[in-house]
Amino acid sequence: MRVRPHRERRRPECGSAVADFAMVSGLVAVLFIAVFQVGLALHIRNTLISCAAEGARFGARADAQPEDGAARARQLISASVSERFAGNVTATVVDAGGAQVVAVTVVAPLPVIGPLGPDGRLRVVGRAFLESQ
Structure with a gap:
């Protein structure tokens, strides 16, 4: 009897880990950027x-x-975030159910990382009852 040398057979999945890593890491990177945004x-x-x-x-x-x-x-926004967010700040006195209220409105750009994310503006309002009424 003759003994043949054992040859290793290559499995068909050989190298698939590299391809899996490349595909999954791209998806994880996009997911991370979206969550960060x-x-x-x-x-x-x-x-x-x-x-x-x-x-x-x-x-x-x-x-x-x-x-x-x-x-x-404006001063607080410039100190805490950036001056570019403090560009459009207004204050008015409005009537809220018979009481005078000071309303400070801030309209600022929405921060976007790269080309991803929503495009637009943030509009927030802070209100406080006027003490002199």
Whole structure:
């Protein structure tokens, strides 16, 4: 009897791990960028809401004018996020069910990472009761 040398057979799946990694890593990267984009937009939105509310409280004081609240909101936005988000800040006195309310409105660009993500503007309003009524 003659013994043949054992040859290794190549399995048909050989090299498929590299292809799987390439395909899955691309999907994971896109998913990570999308989650990061949503997180950044929510962070900016929450920061703008907080700054607008603080500006409204500042402008609603008995010894202040509503424009003082807009200036305070601009200052807070510039210090906490960036000056480009503080470009369009207005303050008005509005009637809310018989009570005078100072409303500070901030309109800012929506932060976008690269070409992905929604395009548009954020519009947030902070309100506080006017103390001098």
